[in-house]
Amino acid sequence: MKVVIIEDEKPAARRLNRMLNEFGIEPIAMLYSVEESINWFYNNEHPDLLFLDIQLSDGLSFEIFDEVAIKSAIIFTTAYDEYALKAFKLNSIDYLLKPIDNEELESAINKYKNLQQTSQNIGFDIEELKSLITSTHHQYKKRFTVKIGQHLKMISVELIECFYSENKATYIHTTDNRSYLIEATLEQLEEKLQPELFFRVSRKFFVNINAIKDIIAYSNSRLKLVLKTYTTSEIIVSRERVKDFKNWIS
Incomplete structure (x- = not known):
């Protein structure tokens, strides 16, 4: 199987490559962008099966189909539940919600093999799927712009440990242990932050899951978070958010 x-x-x-290796599958290529993928498909024989992330660094992966007639079966990978809920209920299409689980990966591979053995059609209407995806796609912020004197600085969300409010203002705290004022409230950030990456633990804080250094039991069934660099004030997960927080980190 290619x-x-x-x-x-x-x-x-x-x-994903290592996980596939455990099932005896050695991918023939790993591609990282729309542009690189288009070039590869123009110059190589199409594989039997394609694991395709939806959101790539230079656009939606469906742009590949605009340039190349893909002949491969496709298993989509996505971090967005909204995709899974609607777009992948189509016949003979499977998806893997990231982070990918071993059992789900095995199930998707077996589904592909079974479709091959029974000679079922593994094609699909890419235009229909593209329409479903783009209609439900929620564009989360990938970077924030802050003003420093007469200069503007762009900060990628991956470099943000937390957002916090203080004295009726909102700040970004970054992995290099610096804080910057931004022109948004925490309420306005609710719709702008990717929920897999950020969680609002209280009225004062949104935290990045990758910035959490320690989680400590706290009074009144609450939790105290220790981040990698932010130490200005305590970050407490409010009692009513503890259950959702535990689900988020699990």
């Missing part, structure tokens, strides 16, 4: 992975996050691509 397999290709298209995934813009290299650690995620390497992880």
Whole structure:
């Protein structure tokens, strides 16, 4: 079985590669962008099966189909539940919700093999799927712009440990242990932050899951968070948010 992975996050691509190796599958290529994928498909024989991330660094992966008639079966990978809820209920299409689970990966591979053995059609209407995806796609913020004197600085969300409010203002705290004022309230950030990455633990804080250094039991069934660099004030997960927080980190 010839397999290709298209995934813009290299650690995620390497992880999927290792997981496939455990099932005796050695991907013939790992591609990281729309442009790189288009070039590869123009110059190589199409694989049997394609693991395709939806959101790539230079656009939606469906742009590949605008340039190349893909002949491969496709298993989509996505971090967005909204995609899974609607777009992947179509016949003979499977999806894997990131982070990918071993059992779900095995199930998707077996589904593909079974479709092959029974000679069922593994094609699909890409235009229909593209329409469903783009209609439900929620564009989360990838970066924030802050003003420093006469200069503007762009900060990628991956470099943000937390957002916090103080004296009726909202700040970003970054991994280099600096804080910047932004022109938004925490309420306005609710719709702008990717929920897999950020969680609002209280009225005062949104935290990045990758910035959490320690979680400590606290009074009144609450939790205290220790981040990698932010130490200005205590970050307490409010009691009514503890259950959702535990689900978020699990």
